[in-house]
Amino acid sequence: MSNPEHVHDDAVDTTGHTTGQFTDPGLPSYHRPRQGDVDPKAADKYERQVAVLFGISILGTVMTIWGYLALDKSEDVAAIRTMNMVLGTGIFLAMIGIGLGAIHWAKTLMRDHEMVEERHELRSSDEAREGAIQNLKDGAKDSGIGVGRRGLLKGSLITALAVAPLSLLFPQIGNMGGDWNISQFRHTMWKKGTRLTRDPDGTPIKASDVTIGSVFHVIPDGLNDLEHGRLEEKAKAVVLLVRIDPRQLNIVPGRENWSFDGIIAYSKICTHVGCPVALYEQQTHHLLCPCHQSTFDVANGAKVIFGPAKRPLPQLPIAVDSDGYIIAQDDFDEPIGPSFWDRLKGSTAAAEGSAA
Amino acid sequence: MKSLARRRYHKSAPVILVLALLAALTTIGAFAAPSRAEAATASTSDIAEGQKLFAANCATCHGLSAQGQDGIAPSLIGVGAAAVDFQVGTGRMPMQVSGPQAEAKAPQFNQDQIDQLAAYVASLGGGPAVPTAAMVDPALGNPAVGMEIFRTNCAMCHGSVGGGGALTQGKFAPNLWKTTNTHIFEAMLVGPQSMPVFNDANLTPEHKRDIIAYLDAQKAGSPGGLKLGTIGPVAEGMWGWLIALGLIIGSTVWIGARSS
Numbered sequence: 001m002s003n004p005e006h007v008h009d010d011a012v013d014t015t016g017h018t019t020g021q022f023t024d025p026g027l028p029s030y031h032r033p034r035q036g037d038v039d040p041k042a043a044d045k046y047e048r049q050v051a052v053l054f055g056i057s058i059l060g061t062v063m064t065i066w067g068y069l070a071l072d073k074s075e076d077v078a079a080i081r082t083m084n085m086v087l088g089t090g091i092f093l094a095m096i097g098i099g100l101g102a103i104h105w106a107k108t109l110m111r112d113h114e115m116v117e118e119r120h121e122l123r124s125s126d127e128a129r130e131g132a133i134q135n136l137k138d139g140a141k142d143s144g145i146g147v148g149r150r151g152l153l154k155g156s157l158i159t160a161l162a163v164a165p166l167s168l169l170f171p172q173i174g175n176m177g178g179d180w181n182i183s184q185f186r187h188t189m190w191k192k193g194t195r196l197t198r199d200p201d202g203t204p205i206k207a208s209d210v211t212i213g214s215v216f217h218v219i220p221d222g223l224n225d226l227e228h229g230r231l232e233e234k235a236k237a238v239v240l241l242v243r244i245d246p247r248q249l250n251i252v253p254g255r256e257n258w259s260f261d262g263i264i265a266y267s268k269i270c271t272h273v274g275c276p277v278a279l280y281e282q283q284t285h286h287l288l289c290p291c292h293q294s295t296f297d298v299a300n301g302a303k304v305i306f307g308p309a310k311r312p313l314p315q316l317p318i319a320v321d322s323d324g325y326i327i328a329q330d331d332f333d334e335p336i337g338p339s340f341w342d343r344l345k346g347s348t349a350a351a352e353g354s355a356a
Numbered sequence: 357m358k359s360l361a362r363r364r365y366h367k368s369a370p371v372i373l374v375l376a377l378l379a380a381l382t383t384i385g386a387f388a389a390p391s392r393a394e395a396a397t398a399s400t401s402d403i404a405e406g407q408k409l410f411a412a413n414c415a416t417c418h419g420l421s422a423q424g425q426d427g428i429a430p431s432l433i434g435v436g437a438a439a440v441d442f443q444v445g446t447g448r449m450p451m452q453v454s455g456p457q458a459e460a461k462a463p464q465f466n467q468d469q470i471d472q473l474a475a476y477v478a479s480l481g482g483g484p485a486v487p488t489a490a491m492v493d494p495a496l497g498n499p500a501v502g503m504e505i506f507r508t509n510c511a512m513c514h515g516s517v518g519g520g521g522a523l524t525q526g527k528f529a530p531n532l533w534k535t536t537n538t539h540i541f542e543a544m545l546v547g548p549q550s551m552p553v554f555n556d557a558n559l560t561p562e563h564k565r566d567i568i569a570y571l572d573a574q575k576a577g578s579p580g581g582l583k584l585g586t587i588g589p590v591a592e593g594m595w596g597w598l599i600a601l602g603l604i605i606g607s608t609v610w611i612g613a614r615s616s
Binding site for chain 1: 513529554558577581611
């Protein structure tokens with residue numbers, strides 16, 4: 001295939017490059033000429049078509065320039081849309097016209113001959129190969145590696161090679177250090193006495209504001225004052241606060257004083273992969289995650305009733321302070337969001353759970 | 357004779373006639389439509405009329421004194437005029453078929469009758485009132501503030517620009533572009549069906565108006581041209597895959613094909 005001795009000459013090669021070993025085999029018997037090759041009228045037709053395509057490109061360019069100069073450049077949405085539409089269409093026509101025209105030209109009118117591109121053999125000559133091996137051998141001999149001399153050089157070189165990657169790796173491991181602080185996954189901004197405030201303006205919420213059927217999107221008091229890491233803290237601490245008719249609310253055993261007269265707060269971070277779960281249906285008390293349709297039953301401890309999430313949303317224990325505002329009793333008692341490393345807590349319990 | 361007849365009826369005469377009729381009708385309609393401020397004041401006769409309408413159209417499910425029936429229809433005592441104006445004004449009530457949720461349709465009553473019904477239900481015990489025209493005027497709201505509030509409280513169900521979206525088990529959050537400003541305000545106030553309540557302590561009336569201003573600003577459309585339903589990256593991705601990828605494959609096949 002890649003033998004340089006065998007040169008396949010093209011049938012209509014005009015360069016005269018032949019070795020004389022082969023006669024021109026001509027076009028293969030199955031070669032079918034195109035319309036443009038045999039019919040001058042068809043060729044003219046193709047020529048016109050290509051010219052029309054190039055003409056479309058020219059029109060697109062003119063259209064773009066006209067649009068840029070003539071159209072309303074105000075910041076009105078309708079004006080921006082018109083401008084974008086005209087410029088976009090114009091540039092599209094300018095580019096596609098040239099592209100289609102060039103391909104059509106090449107396909108219908110350019111010469112229809114078959115070409116073979118020669119390639120040298122990849123293998124080097126035997127002398128070159130032997131020479132290279134000899135060079136390597138000579139080099140090894142000169143350096144003394146492998147024959148037991150100059151042990152100090154050998155040892156220090158190997159040591160230097162072994163530790164050199166650390167110069168690249170060490171700063172990166174150092175940068176990772178902060179993220180390996182796993183306690184940040186276990187705790188959020190919520191503390192005993194932190195007021196629940198409205199997202200986004202941070203105003204506190206009175207228990208009496210939360211009427212039955214209401215839903216409040218909640219951030220911890222003081223979040224908006226954070227100088228650094230505000231979004232990171234927000235991403236962990238967001239809470240959904242709802243009030244359900246106490247007759248319809250089934251409180252999880254052990255959490256009897258975690259809610260207040262039907263007012264109940266859950267983490268808004270899905271336990272599947274951490275999307276904000278916030279599609280609350282007040283009649284069914286279902287809370288739907290928009291990413292993968294995990295559905296939580298808020299009236300029953302936010303347990304999973306549908307979808308890929310594996311555990312209920314963590315509940316934020318709340319109380320009401322002397323001014324009537326809703327406060328947190330404590331942080332969540334478990335890590336929020338998707339389970340990580342078996343949630344670093346009760347890994348034996350998790351193992352028992354999976355065994356059961 | 358023929359040419360005479362042709363001259364008597366100009367070609368565009370029917371069109372002009374229809375346009376004139378339409379103009380006349382809209383003028384009459386504009387004068388006849390009651391302003392909401394007038395309608396807000398309910399008289400005892402309105403309440404009596406409303407009670408009749410209620411008994412004839414709503415009592416089957418909600419009960420003769422609007423006390424509701426367990427598992428069939430909720431009590432309407434204390435839901436307020438705003439709830440009635442929203443539910444009946446958007447055609448959701450009277451409900452035509454049982455289903456995942458009552459869907460909007462052409463309202464079955466005119467605004468006078470809806471106001472009478474609302475007056476009757478409001479007379480049963482308080483509840484939020486129908487907002488005034490100034491409370492829902494988008495020109496008075498701040499769309500930028502509205503966007504922030506909408507994003508936090510509404511966008512998860514109704515989509516980032518109010519295009520609507522799916523909920524569980526056949527329920528859905530409707531798109532908000534054709535909903536009147538009054539109905540948007542009322543829906544936040546009363547929390548119809550699956551929608552939670554956003555009372556005035558949660559979103560102040562000014563904030564509600566800001567949201568209306570934000571939604572109103574969406575009516576100007578998208579600066580990018582085709583909106584693709586604005587239901588998010590899935591729809592846009594589908595266009596990218598099916599249409600754009602289809603074009604790429606099509607042109608590849610064309611480039612590779614032999615000319616005839």
